Amino acid sequence: AIQMTQSPSSLSASVGDRVTMTCRASQGIGNDLGWYQQKPGKAPKLLIYGSSSLQSGVPSRFSGSGSGTDFTLTISSLQPEDFATYYCLQDYNYPRMFGQGTKVEIK
Amino acid sequence: EVQLVESGGGLVQPGGSLRLSCSASGFSFSNYDMNWVRQAPGKGLEWISYIRDSGSTIYYADSVKGRFSISRDNAKNSLYLQMDSLRAEDTAVYFCARDGVRSGTYPTFEYWGQGVLVTVSS
Numbered sequence: 001a002i003q004m005t006q007s008p009s010s011l012s013a014s015v016g017d018r019v020t021m022t023c024r025a026s027q028g029i030g031n032d033l034g035w036y037q038q039k040p041g042k043a044p045k046l047l048i049y050g051s052s053s054l055q056s057g058v059p060s061r062f063s064g065s066g067s068g069t070d071f072t073l074t075i076s077s078l079q080p081e082d083f084a085t086y087y088c089l090q091d092y093n094y095p096r097m098f099g100q101g102t103k104v105e106i107k
Numbered sequence: 108e109v110q111l112v113e114s115g116g117g118l119v120q121p122g123g124s125l126r127l128s129c130s131a132s133g134f135s136f137s138n139y140d141m142n143w144v145r146q147a148p149g150k151g152l153e154w155i156s157y158i159r160d161s162g163s164t165i166y167y168a169d170s171v172k173g174r175f176s177i178s179r180d181n182a183k184n185s186l187y188l189q190m191d192s193l194r195a196e197d198t199a200v201y202f203c204a205r206d207g208v209r210s211g212t213y214p215t216f217e218y219w220g221q222g223v224l225v226t227v228s229s
Contacts, residue, residue, distance in 0.1 A: 001169075034215055036152075043202055043219035044144075044152060050212035087152055091215040094166040096142075096154035 002026050002090050006099035012107040019075040021102040023088035028068045032092035035064055035073045038101075039084045047086075048073065078104070109133040109218045111203050116223035123193050123227070129186040129203030129220055137161075137181035140206040142216060143188050145199035153199075156188065160209075171197075193227045200224050 003026040013019050023033065031051040036044040046055045048064035051071060061076040075082055083106055088099040115127040129141070143156045156177040157166040165177055176189040186203050200222040207214035 031212070036216070038152075043221055044216070045219070046214055046217055049207070049214035049217075053212060053214075055214060055217070089152075089154075089215065094157065095168050096157070096215070098152040098154065101151045 001095050002029060002092065002097055004088055004090055004097050004099040006086075006088055006102050008102060009100065010103040010105060012105045013078050014107045015078055015080055017078045017107075019078050019082075019104060021073050021086060021104075023066075023071045023073070023099050025069045025071075025090055025092075029090045029092035031067050032090060033064070033066070033071050034089045034091060035062075036087045036089065036098075037082075037084045038087065044087065049091075075104075109205070111205060111218060111220035113201060113203055113220045113223035116201065116225045118226045118228065119193055120229050121194060121227055124189070124191045125193065125225060127188040127190065127201055127203075127223060127225070129188075131184045131186065131205070134205075136179075136184040138208075140209060141179060141186045142204045142206065143177060143186075144202045144204050144216065144219075145197075146202070146222075147196070147199040150199075158186070190225070193225075195227050198225060198227045 005024045033051045035048040038044040052064045063074050085101045085103045087101050110132045112130045155168045158177045174192045178187045202222045203220045204216040205218040207217040
C-alpha cells in the first residue's frame with residue numbers, strides 16, 4: 001500500500017498568514033491526490049482534487065500543487081473559519097490512503 | 108441537493124455484528140461509486156471499502172477484509188456495510204462518501220454523510 005506522510009502534524013498561525021503544508025507519497029502517484037478539511041464533529045470536506053483542481057464552492061485562497069511524490073496545500077490568507085485539520089488522500093490506487101493530518105491552530 | 112444519511116450504528120459487543128445503511132438522495136445513485144470511511148475517536152481518517160456504481164467491483168482495506176461486506180441496492184438508493192466479528196478497534200464514526208463522475212480527473216469522496224458512531228465494547 002502507498003503510504004502518505006503529512007508535515008507538519010500541527011502548526012500555529014494567525015489570521016492573514018500564508019500557510020503551507022506538505023504531503024509525501026511513498027511512491028509516485030502522478031497527480032492523483034486530494035486535500036480535505038475537517039472541523040471537530042463534522043464530516044470532512046473536499047477542497048482540492050487532482051492535486052490542483054479546486055472543488056466547486058471552495059474559496060480561491062486554497063490551492064494545491066505537486067506531482068509524483070511531493071504535494072503542497074497552500075492557504076494564501078488564513079481566515080478564522082480555516083482553523084481545522086487537513087488531510088491528504090492518494091486516489092491513485094486501492095487501498096486509498098490518507099495522510100495522518102495537519103492541524104491548523106490559532107496562534 | 109446531494110444528501111447522504113447513515114444509520115444503524117450503536118453499541119455492540121466484541122464478536123458481534125452490525126449493519127450500517129447509507130440513504131442517498133439528490134442525485135442518480137446508480138451512476139456513482141461509493142465508499143465507507145471511518146474515524147476512530149481522536150484519530151485520523153481511514154478508508155475501508157469501495158463499491159463501483161454497478162456493484163461489479165469491490166475493494167476493502169486489509170483491516171476489515173474478511174469481516175466487513177459492502178453492498179448496494181440501486182433501486183432503493185442505498186449503500187450498506189455489513190460488519191461481522193467486530194473488535195474494539197472497530198470503534199469509530201463511519202462515513203459513507205460518494206465519488207465524483209468517473210471521467211478524466213475526478214474527485215474522490217466528493218460528498219460525505221454526517222457519520223454514524225459504532226462502539227464495540229463489552
